[in-house]
Amino acid sequence: MADIAIGRGKDARRAYGLDEVSIVPARRTRDLDDVDTTWEIDAFTFDVPIIASGMDSVVSPATAIALGELGSVGALNLEGLWTRHDDPDALLAGLDGLPDEAAWARLREAYAQPIRPELIRDRVREIRDGGVVSCGAVTPNRVEALADAIVAAELDLLVIQGTVVSAEHVTKGNPEPLNLKTFVRRLDLPVIVGGCSSYRAALHLMRTGAAGILVGVGAGSSSSSRRILGMGVAQATALADARAARMRHLDETGVYVHLISDGGIVTGGDIAKAIVCGADAVMAGRPFAAAAEAPGRGWHWGQAAVHADLPRGHRTPVEPVGTLREVLLGPAGDDAGGSNLVGALRRTMALTGYDSVKELQKADLVVHPR
Amino acid sequence: MADIAIGRGKDARRAYGLDEVSIVPARRTRDLDDVDTTWEIDAFTFDVPIIASGMDSVVSPATAIALGELGSVGALNLEGLWTRHDDPDALLAGLDGLPDEAAWARLREAYAQPIRPELIRDRVREIRDGGVVSCGAVTPNRVEALADAIVAAELDLLVIQGTVVSAEHVTKGNPEPLNLKTFVRRLDLPVIVGGCSSYRAALHLMRTGAAGILVGVGAGSSSSSRRILGMGVAQATALADARAARMRHLDETGVYVHLISDGGIVTGGDIAKAIVCGADAVMAGRPFAAAAEAPGRGWHWGQAAVHADLPRGHRTPVEPVGTLREVLLGPAGDDAGGSNLVGALRRTMALTGYDSVKELQKADLVVHPR
């Protein structure tokens, strides 16, 4: 596949971003009402194939419940403000009107507080009590330490998420690093794990027994990983590679592992394009940070932004575009594309002639650099 | 044709926009006076191969007559302000000086009024009485309901136009959706139908019996479909694919179906490039919205901008560039390219050595990204 000669001594492949591809309408069209956006993973069924990212500016227990009621699901960051503080909403409200630097300093301080396992239990219970699927996100570094609390909290769906997560973490000092293959199977709840961005990395993550894998490295709007670290694969290519890994894993094991595209979703068209590249669902942060109910209160940031010695990302203002319902299901008040994500996805499916997410994966693509 | 590997599990084709191609002058040049821009479709002959788009900011009965007198033809939107209101000119004049939002709110309200069949009749009659070819545009959703009024009005040329129009609309709830193949043949007037943007979609639209098809999905300046919906094929490629479909359809049936390139025309050079890619004529909105006589009075918008829950496009100001005559036939007062479209097309034909629109289709192209 490495068919580009960078020079005489090094080859490479061309990678494509979602912004470089476009879906080709097929010869059929369909009624909007005939289109089905349902997403089923493990025992759960969602009306729409969208997970709100496990970021404190995006998902609180309250918005997790609201998202569940709208047919989506929000991943609560189990290492963020909600599991370190009794009242993060008050804490975040206290940042209103502060100069950017002061707000940021106070936030960093808030993240320096310890994670309290009983808050994991309470937050998950709050979401479950809301009558929706509970979903939480942890990093590979902390997942073992928090596993008991997570299981005790009866979380429904666990996301293990880092910039890059591999099934084979090598360590010299520590004789027993986290072995995802045994860890994931030992857990009694479905796991989504990632990010990854290559065929082999995706294949090995699938072999951990995960129900789904996150595809994407530093593709999100809140991340500057690519520039600072010089690594990552453009998202359309990362998905198409992981799709091939999914086929091979299905062939070898009979198990269909879901691909969740993580990063870079702005419009419903982006969701459609990720699906055509191979995704079964997408994880999105920025669009929900722009909802009126978003806990970030008009600001968006990722966990990597509070890293102690190498922050990648920063706290950026987001213009509110409407309620969570409007962001997901519309109506859209303007043509910016940031609201009615599902309406746009449905329309694309109808106009291109596909009636389910799985069918839409078959659509033709063209490459057209912008 | 899908020769690009997006990744291991998905291929694609490269698509090209009109802004990426350029016409190669051949070894001959010609006199400007020897160049013929005539376009014949069905029983009609036009001096210039340009249809003004069926948009309320572009075509009113008065400008349709003016365009006809200049050798072009304007498509009146039969679902727009002119068939819902007695005096749209007054209505639009009333927006002058209003804040953008207030003007927009009043416009949306105006579009919420019902379509009145008797106005279809009156408007078409007004155009016919002007001594020019009458042309009107409707959407596939409403074409059946309005068919009787259209036929009764003795319209000369009908455009059935939507974001994507397929010959095979699939519906579950409704046992009898619009069947374009029977509908178009049943009508007693020539039909142009689209948009489409792929070989197969174009081929199937040709098989409906249409005299011409519109090629282009969301390519117009007033549209944000591509970004919001994630679909569409860059225009040069869409035309080149439809051109192959035209050849196949001609081979199979002996019938030559015209390709009308819809969207993205800014200069006469753009018209020339669309023709070289395969178009027999172009449909253009924005250039005519910039005419002094344009009903939009310095504003431009498409019907998709007033969509209830997923607007795609908005009302944008346009700088007037001269009279309709100047826009079409010159003289151009500056070098911006928005006036004397036909003069530029003629000059390109003369300098590249082709003496008719059909001959110009043979010109060589180079790809040169800007």
Place this chain on the structure above:
Amino acid sequence: MADIAIGRGKDARRAYGLDEVSIVPARRTRDLDDVDTTWEIDAFTFDVPIIASGMDSVVSPATAIALGELGSVGALNLEGLWTRHDDPDALLAGLDGLPDEAAWARLREAYAQPIRPELIRDRVREIRDGGVVSCGAVTPNRVEALADAIVAAELDLLVIQGTVVSAEHVTKGNPEPLNLKTFVRRLDLPVIVGGCSSYRAALHLMRTGAAGILVGVGAGSSSSSRRILGMGVAQATALADARAARMRHLDETGVYVHLISDGGIVTGGDIAKAIVCGADAVMAGRPFAAAAEAPGRGWHWGQAAVHADLPRGHRTPVEPVGTLREVLLGPAGDDAGGSNLVGALRRTMALTGYDSVKELQKADLVVHPR
């Protein structure tokens, strides 16, 4: 060569601009003093391979003499202000401080005055009396009418120049259009003719008996032909095609016809790149319009800008960068690249290891989009 499928029904070639290529230093370097930039065409030898364009903002009789003294040559526009007015310098000085529109109106008026053959004679004589090679530029339309005056004036070098000039101009009304093949051979002075931008067009122009051909269509900074007319070939490709035509013509006839790259020169590096693509010399306007002595007095415009009904280009301000000597031979006062063009060319030749213009044509290129 047409190896790109625009779509199923149309192919194209990729064309490259000078701004997309870069010269690869070879394994040798040379002393700056060992580098020779001499250009010989017909009986004339110039120290530097640069012709100043036949534009009224660039070449007056006075600057033609100054350029000749510096080792270059300036083409006087024989259809411009200097052959229509007794004192164009006074006329242009009178524009100083006028509002742009008023200045433009007065200029258009000045161009509406008739060409006076006796002024052709006087201007050419003035240049010849300055002790330098006299060079003048005319359009194909007027060259026959002005031929007697040109020959009588004992012009040394004639440039026949239009947007596109072909050896085979086809005309219906006029039974005897200009036949360049007989006309050029009949003239008793060396002719440079163009522009052209393809292999075949270049080959046919060479067959007229011209000493050199101009390569480039609308590539100059003062032109908006490409956007308005939709035609043209990016300059690196146009040169590489014409180079192949030169080889074929040399093989068929034993005659070496010079390629003069016309348009888009900003820096000495651009000159070097044009040469590597195949040019024997370049024609440049904009760099000389920025000289303190330039007749345009801080403004630059091409003849196409005063076209009656389809102007392509406009009068644009240029920031003076130094004397003509500084523009050509330096020293450069800053690193903008617009002065010491020849110094930069010499340095490139020295650093890449080539000691003559003809040798430099052999250098390797890389493509690197900016």
Place this chain on the structure above:
Amino acid sequence: MADIAIGRGKDARRAYGLDEVSIVPARRTRDLDDVDTTWEIDAFTFDVPIIASGMDSVVSPATAIALGELGSVGALNLEGLWTRHDDPDALLAGLDGLPDEAAWARLREAYAQPIRPELIRDRVREIRDGGVVSCGAVTPNRVEALADAIVAAELDLLVIQGTVVSAEHVTKGNPEPLNLKTFVRRLDLPVIVGGCSSYRAALHLMRTGAAGILVGVGAGSSSSSRRILGMGVAQATALADARAARMRHLDETGVYVHLISDGGIVTGGDIAKAIVCGADAVMAGRPFAAAAEAPGRGWHWGQAAVHADLPRGHRTPVEPVGTLREVLLGPAGDDAGGSNLVGALRRTMALTGYDSVKELQKADLVVHPR
């Protein structure tokens, strides 16, 4: 390798810049602590594979010592202010607050003073007395004249550096130009020589007996060589070509010559990408000019900017980002990427699974134009 047809008469290769490539995470990840960034060249071992450029705005004796203490090495410009003036720090401090032009004039004057061999001795001794490896940079033009002073000063590591340096400098006037092959071998200290940007040029430089070669022509942020001279090869390709030359030279001689990537480093990710393309280490200027201790005091310029008749580059302001320690080793105060270069490099190595610089060279790349 020249597989692109610019046109019928000229071919080229595609070259890639570091900003067009991205590293693909492999299937393994590693602990940050397990990653080793050591660089060994000749008898010297450095903690980090980074040389600070021999530019007066970047390296003074004091910063050379500081860099050495941090595990890096700074090359002192042996033809710059420190070898022409007794107190360059005072001289540079005197520019504070001066208008740009006045500061520039004073700097040019300062560079017009003669180089004093005894200052070479003193500056090198000062660095050596600081307990770190002493490294100095000279141009090929002056290296012979300064060789005795350099050897007498007991310099540890010599960089011979020019825009383009070839092993085969051809000269007509001077019968005995610098012969790098004999000169380098005669010197009793390890030499790094360059820049070069092609396979053959790199191979010939390796054959001089140099310990390392500089790869890169005009790639630095302070240079405008590429635009003015029209030459150079994008850095990823230059490195990949030189890598092949290193393999061949190793095969022919058993000697491993180091590649030092020179130019264009902004972030730690850029360092990682240069290594993956083939570099053993990088030379960087701009990041260190932004250190609080930088001698340039908030300004950055290269020697080429003070060239007498063809300056390439200028004195540009740089925003300070922290101490030298913070620039190299962090912590980073923001996510701009300009600080904690080594932390970013280490993280990239850990996340992509490589534990040494030499291993990192094996990583996969994708091409993704930005």
